[in-house]
Amino acid sequence: MGKTIAEKIFDAHLVDRPAEDVWVLSLDAVFGHEITTPPAILELARRGKDRVFDPGRIKAVIDHVTPAKDGKTALQGKILRDWARRHGIRDFFDVGRNGVCHVLFPEQGFVRPGYAVVMGDSHTCTNGAFGAFTPGVGTTDLAVALLKGVCAFRTPRSMKITLKGALAPGVFAKDVILAVVGRIGVDGATDRIVEFDGPVVSAMDMEARMTLCNMTVEAGATCGICRPDEKTVDFLWEFIRGDFPDREAAAAAFRRWWPDPDAAYVEEIEIDVSGLEPLCTFGYKPDRVKPVRELAGTPIDQVFIGSCTNGRLSDLRVAAGIVRGKTIHPRVRGIVCPATPKIYAAALREGLIEDFLQAGFCVTNPTCGPCLGMSTGVLAEGEVCASTSNRNFNGRMGKGGMVHLMSPATAAASALAGAIDNSPLFPGTRSTP
Amino acid sequence: MKTFGGAARFLDRDDINTDEIIPARYLTEVEREALKPYLLEDLRLEGFDPRRDLAGCEALIARANFGCGSSREHAAWALEANGIRLVVAAGFARIFRQNMFNCGLLALELPAERIDALFRRFAGQPGVSAVADVASGTLAVRCGGDTERIPFALGPFERALLEAGGWLEYADRRYESRRRKESP
Ligand code: SF4
Numbered sequence: 001m002g003k004t005i006a007e008k009i010f011d012a013h014l015v016d017r018p019a020e021d022v023w024v025l026s027l028d029a030v031f032g033h034e035i036t037t038p039p040a041i042l043e044l045a046r047r048g049k050d051r052v053f054d055p056g057r058i059k060a061v062i063d064h065v066t067p068a069k070d071g072k073t074a075l076q077g078k079i080l081r082d083w084a085r086r087h088g089i090r091d092f093f094d095v096g097r098n099g100v101c102h103v104l105f106p107e108q109g110f111v112r113p114g115y116a117v118v119m120g121d122s123h124t125c126t127n128g129a130f131g132a133f134t135p136g137v138g139t140t141d142l143a144v145a146l147l148k149g150v151c152a153f154r155t156p157r158s159m160k161i162t163l164k165g166a167l168a169p170g171v172f173a174k175d176v177i178l179a180v181v182g183r184i185g186v187d188g189a190t191d192r193i194v195e196f197d198g199p200v201v202s203a204m205d206m207e208a209r210m211t212l213c214n215m216t217v218e219a220g221a222t223c224g225i226c227r228p229d230e231k232t233v234d235f236l237w238e239f240i241r242g243d244f245p246d247r248e249a250a251a252a253a254f255r256r257w258w259p260d261p262d263a264a265y266v267e268e269i270e271i272d273v274s275g276l277e278p279l280c281t282f283g284y285k286p287d288r289v290k291p292v293r294e295l296a297g298t299p300i301d302q303v304f305i306g307s308c309t310n311g312r313l314s315d316l317r318v319a320a321g322i323v324r325g326k327t328i329h330p331r332v333r334g335i336v337c338p339a340t341p342k343i344y345a346a347a348l349r350e351g352l353i354e355d356f357l358q359a360g361f362c363v364t365n366p367t368c369g370p371c372l373g374m375s376t377g378v379l380a381e382g383e384v385c386a387s388t389s390n391r392n393f394n395g396r397m398g399k400g401g402m403v404h405l406m407s408p409a410t411a412a413a414s415a416l417a418g419a420i421d422n423s424p425l426f427p428g429t430r431s432t433p
Numbered sequence: 434m435k436t437f438g439g440a441a442r443f444l445d446r447d448d449i450n451t452d453e454i455i456p457a458r459y460l461t462e463v464e465r466e467a468l469k470p471y472l473l474e475d476l477r478l479e480g481f482d483p484r485r486d487l488a489g490c491e492a493l494i495a496r497a498n499f500g501c502g503s504s505r506e507h508a509a510w511a512l513e514a515n516g517i518r519l520v521v522a523a524g525f526a527r528i529f530r531q532n533m534f535n536c537g538l539l540a541l542e543l544p545a546e547r548i549d550a551l552f553r554r555f556a557g558q559p560g561v562s563a564v565a566d567v568a569s570g571t572l573a574v575r576c577g578g579d580t581e582r583i584p585f586a587l588g589p590f591e592r593a594l595l596e597a598g599g600w601l602e603y604a605d606r607r608y609e610s611r612r613r614k615e616s617p
Contacts, residue, residue, distance in 0.1 A: 019590035026611050038463045054612040072461035122504040138506035138532035144604040149611035187498040372457040393452040395475040
């Protein structure tokens with residue numbers, strides 16, 4: 001019987017089978033941020049086990065609330081910072097070098113095809129775009145991972161989603177993953193690994209694949225995963241050039257992680273994306289999805305362009321292209337968070353930051369920011385935000401606030417209109433007043 | 434072996450997420466006990482008032498996909514800080530479920546029909562209790578003289594975690610630190 005990508009990674013990392021259905025895997029890397037790592041650090045210290053399995057394989061960042069907003073968040077940062085120093089964790093990203101974890105760590109080349117990686121954050125699934133097994137975990141799993149370099153999982157059950165056809169202009173990876181979550185539901189992939197396949201995925205660049213994998217957890221998935229190909233190699237080349245004679249050799253080596261033709265999946269779904277329109281969520285669950293057209297005209301108070309879903313350079317390019325030379329609606333507070341300093345610098349060089357500022361956006365430092373309502377851009381009771389992030393739960397961006405999830409193109413168009421609006425990039429869209 | 438639960442509260446909704454169980458604004462706390470007053474603060478449910486309804490509560494009974502969303506173990510800690518060591522539901526999100534067992538708490542999954550029957554028979558009545566006995570594999574839901582006993586099966590790994598008191602205790606005894614020579 002052939003194997004899926006996840007099954008191959010499980011085979012290569014097996015340490016123990018404490019029960020028939022349980023695999024304990026060795027980890028190639030363990031990531032942490034300042035919200036869920038400090039409790040693990042304190043717990044280990046309390047038990048007299050203030051150690052790490054391998055400082056070279058641990059990467060940490062302060063990204064959720066940064067720079068610190070008050071005494072409590074300052075303490076969270078300090079616990080992480082002191083711990084990183086104490087254990088010689090070189091890859092620790094603090095103010096000035098920090099950015100949203102699931103954008104920053106891939107950018108630094110920390111995720112490679114075939115890796116098994118965990119982090120105390122549900123959107124760690126983003127990193128599956130590199131052909132790696134990258135589930136989010138809780139703090140106890142993280143504590144054990146930091147101490148021992150292992151984590152336990154159930155036998156992998158893979159679900160294949162094949163994306164066929166071609167995306168229309170103005171339709172993006174975000175719309176595709178909203179369509180997937182809308183179709184299979186918020187628990188449609190629970191305890192499963194979503195393997196993406198098909199010509200649409202092959203055509204996507206790495207940033208789009210990360211957006212795709214990012215929201216697999218919104219369908220309950222353990223993680224998303226894409227097969228590593230030439231685009232994966234190109235993205236990683238500056239980090240792996242010493243390991244391979246040339247790019248072709250790297251691509252060939254990574255092919256060992258491709259699924260076998262006779263691999264078995266618990267479910268296979270095929271989606272033709274050709275007829276897909278820009279999508280948007282309504283209500284408080286990410287599977288409540290409608291075409292933007294049907295929600296057009298819904299008034300908004302705030303627009304957030306950023307997060308681990310859509311805070312990358314390609315996202316900023318699309319959004320800036322739409323607001324360039326225009327002014328956002330006077331009722332709208334526009335917030336742009338470039339996800340990392342590198343993205344921020346590139347956006348500056350390309351004039352995108354200027355475009356946003358001219359249009360009336362506030363551009364913040366790289367941070368999770370408004371995404372989870374912990375620091376900048378918290379909504380007041382009854383306010384509505386058009387957001388490129390991944391969660392629209394009740395209270396996510398502030399108690400009593402409503403979040404509509406959408407692509408950066410749709411968010412930019414909505415900022416101009418002061419209401420949910422289709423992106424002018426999408427054919428047949430009425431032009432923004 | 435141990436029993437879990439006691440006075441029970443029904444939460445009649447699918448997909449109760451961890452943002453509702455413990456909102457992000459409280460994630461600035463680094464100590465578990467500090468989360469106690471905020472449990473389920475953002476859950477909007479007809480007639481549900483967390484302060485009133487969770488006083489003395491030791492078990493929750495909910496519907497499908499409980500604990501979805503963010504990986505924050507703060508959700509399990511907030512339950513434990515309130516003395517709730519048992520959640521019975523028609524299904525759990527993977528990370529939440531693992532977090533519960535990792536903390537030595539019981540996330541008990543029952544078929545949706547069973548959950549439905551429990552809601553019909555017991556929900557909203559005063560003095561309902563739900564107690565899971567892991568040794569015998571029975572959940573007893575009681576109200577006055579009315580008792581329903583439901584058998585359940587736990588995997589050997591889940592049992593071992595509950596016995597050990599959590600994954601940290603279990604793993605610490607069982608695994609070496611896996612430092613390797615090459616570093617990325
Ligand atoms: S951007 Fe939002 S979803 Fe992503 S890691 Fe930060 S808080 Fe989580």
